[in-house]
Amino acid sequence: MKTNTEMIMKWKDYNLKWNPDDYNGTTSIRIPYRNIWFPDIILVNTADSNYEASVLNTNAIITHQGEVELLSHAILTTVCLMDVQWYPFDQQTCRLTFASWTYDNTKIRLVQGPADLSKFRQNPEFFLEDFYSELDDVINPCCPTPIS
Template sequence: MSVVISHVQKWTDPKLKWDIEKFNGVKQVVVPQSLIWVPKLFIYNSLDTKDMLTDNRYDLRVWHNGRVKINIPQFVTCICRLQIDMFPFDTQFCAIALASPLLNTEEMDVNATQPPPDSYFAGNAEWEVMNVTVRHMKFMEEGEYRAEIHYILHLHRRPIYYITVIVAPTFLISALSILGIFSPGSNDGPRSEKVSLGLGSLLALTVLLDIVAGAMPKSNSVPLLGI
């Protein structure tokens, strides 16, 4: 699964507090990322992760009470386990899994909450995002617990392409082949007409089978489209 995410991280750093009255009522400032410590999280089930901004273009917003916020837009390609028995009428669950590479839960714990109501999730021409849930987990590594967050995407495949390009033509050609057996021919050569019709249908089915083979996911089970 390839997704573009805009991941917002918020945390409190006690060392960044200041008194508003001593700084002319300034309640918040925007500073470069290089000046402030940022909690390190990485997507450990990704094949590839690309930051959509260079390091010198990331900024943070800091409030007088030590509250810090950063927005990290990324392009991520994740590994997902697919269930293709009902392909192309299938739904899939794919997760974006984040964890800290070093810090344990005593040093940095992650508060996992559901996406806010104003969050924006968009699919594409083939997939529709039905829902996004958040699961907070912990795993043991070398005698200490580390926080792990799963953003689970519930995806539904839009089957209209496969219906119009593969399913409907296959049914039409199959019906034409069956009707061709019982169709009356002319007195000159009924057998030759039926043979030509059968060969034409067989050629069309061969082309469709090539499209089906390229469209179906590679798996040990036979999906619904193959049946």
């Protein structure tokens, strides 16, 4: 399945705070995201052999309080198991699983944000009946601390 989406990541970086009075009243800046630390959140169950090329990151928006926002456009490809036993009355579930690749949940903690489906376009063959997110701590065999 291909999902055309916008992802928004927000975090606080206390190293990126400044006093606006010291910089002509500047309260926010935009800089290339690669010039700062950013979380390595990825689609764990990607089916794309060139995943990095499917995500387009923009400039990071940074406020004087150290709040960082990174907007990304992505075309995500995932494998969904299809059960067509009751076709055309079947229902399919397709999960998109996101996590940090290198940080456990003591370093990065994902939180649920609102989903905006206002620009969602129905597929003529499939209908979106439900959309939800859930947080789940996963124990990776390599490490004692869960990832989220």
